[in-house]
Amino acid sequence: MAVTQAGKPGLFTRLSFGIGGAADGIKNNGFDYALLFFYSNIMGVDAGLVGLALLIALIIDAVSDPVVGYWSDNMRTRFGRRHPFMYAALIPTAITYFLTWNPPEGMTGNDLFPWLVATTILVRLSFTFYDVPSSALSAELTSDYDERTSLMSLRYFFAWFGGLTIQIMLFRFLLVPTEEIPVGVFNVEGWNTYGLISAICILTAVAICALGTHSHIPRLKAAPPARNLTLGKIFSEIFETISNPSFRALFLATLCGLIATGISATLNQYINTIFWEFDNTQIANLTMGVYVSAVLALIIAPVVGKTFGKKRGAMTIGALAFTIAPLPVFLRLFGVLPPNGSPELFLIIISITIFDLSLIIATQMLLGSMVADIVEDSELQTGRRSEGIFFAGISFIRKLSQGAGVITASMVLAVAGLSQGGGVDAATPEEIRMLGWGYGISLLTAWTLMLICISFYRISRESHADNLEKLKLRQAQQDAG
Structure with missing residues (x-):
């Protein structure tokens, strides 16, 4: 059972919050280390165009961070400030991540540029709706100085664990050579399966984090009273x-x-x-x-x-x-x-x-x-x-x-x-x-x-x-x- 906000969250809550970090590790591992190679070397998109697509998505995503952060700080719902965003991100993040690694059949080369731009933007935006509010929970689940360290330690541990595990799985078990494909990294089906497994893991991690901390909603900090804010006041x-x-x-x-x-x-x-x-x-x-x-x-x-x-x-x-x-x-x-x-x-x-x-x-x-x-x-x-x-x-x-x-x-x-x-x-x-x-x-x-x-x-x-x-x-x- 959950405890007061000033106390020590139970083991179930701490593990749920920590496991949520695995979604971050899996997504970042794919986007930071594999996506450029997959689209440029496997799908035949010009490397410069791949880099441009990733840059466009990154800039749009970065701008969305403070917007989502401020929005979640002021959200007033029966499910609190953070959880509506986490639940809203659950399905879109998994689907768009899967689609990123499973482009339409028959579409190759630079024709995939619009698909890559669209899917990477959607992945990053939907993931921001999960990542920013869920990370903010670390300051709400407990105000205890040392317990916050324990929470964030578990979060980072599962991020590293999840990212490393999915990487080893990809290169050890999925990108295997066949009679037609002697070099395993060019096995397109392996990359497609990687996208499916990663999407399922992200979906699971996000769901565990949201559901595992759901019981704390009544004890989390409430949003401030409703105010009539201009855009200038918001940025101020x-x-x-x-x-x-x-x-x-x-x-x-x-x-x-x-x-x-x-x-x-x-x-x-x-x-x-x-x-x-x-x-x-x-x-x-x-x-x-x-x-x-x-x-x-x-x-x-x-x-x-x-x-x-x-x-x-x-x-x-x-x-x-x-x-x-x-x-x-x-x-x-x-x-x-x-x-x-x-x-x-x-x-x-x-x-x-x-x-x-x-x-x-x-x-x-x-x-x-x-x-x-x-x-x-x-x-x-x-x-x-x-x-x-x-x-x-x-x-x-x-x-x-x-x-x-x-x-x-x-x-x-x-x-x-x-x-x-x-x-x-x-x-x-x-x-x-x-x-x-x-x-x-x-x-x-x-x-x-x-x-x-x-x-x-x-x-x-x-x-x-x-x-x-x-x-x-x-x-x-x-x-x-």
Whole structure:
């Protein structure tokens, strides 16, 4: 049974909220890593047109975030503020995601451009209707400082778990070669089945999150009284809300962190194959190690948050993680590590990677929880609860900053003199050395800026408790007339 908003949600509620993150992980994994390849290499759409379609959908989606966030903050229904959006997104998200990976038969090449634009826009918009309101629930299900960390830790854990599992399923079990298709990645039926399974998983995760938290609706915060608002007043309230200093700190920290993520995701292929010269089996083992990292992060984040506080904890493990990540590359550049091809080298790299990624994921968990704590801080200043706006703002910067890391990584490759498609034999020792320096320095720069931004976050355990007391006193005075 659910408990009061200030208390500890039950295990069923926490798991339901956490499993909802799997939908985010599955959708992002497909859109970020597979969609461009599927439409350009399998369906024959010009890569430039695919990129344009994804960009159009991304921009429209990013603009929709604050609209949905504000709308859900002010929604007045018998089902509360958040759940109507979550239920409304349930079927459209699953159907449009399925259609994205199952274009009409007989339609190929650039003729698919309108289909791709339409389906990706619909997927992103329908998913925003789920993701922003459901994420905002983390600040409503409990006001407890540490319980919010536990909730967001489960959310991020299932996002990583869901995204990784669907990726392994795709390449291990669906994209299999046949007599007619000797190279598995060109198996169109495998991609079609991937779309179906992913859509079912997204539908299931969204339904579990919505239904599993439904019983809390009577205890969730109600929308403010109905007001006659002009468009100018609405935007004035939005800008007043996001002017919160702690939100600005996390907004910029998220931007820098995503640039680092983009750099790492883009360059890891080059680092693993060209710099370390790992084979496919070793790279697959590195991928499987993400499961271990996610489990470790699920343990680390709540403990660190409870021991050090969220800001201090995020900065501490973040600084450790961001120092460790490029360290093996620097050690290789100075000739300290064992040679490529030795089993000792792979053991060192996979051990460091698992530990380091667990710290990075734990940092993400703490930052997500820190967003929730801004809600009461802002409510004291504005008199409004704006969970939707804050989580929409973080979602907004995530989407608009996706390309920044890729652009930075491309600059590193250009400076190193490496071209896409080149293998180990095509790279000179000088190019490999420049790749290592560019990878390490660019990551350290982005992550250092991220930590600097986090340092401007103002909310601590003590100030959060003080905010809750002040809000309780204000409510008592209002109730007294």
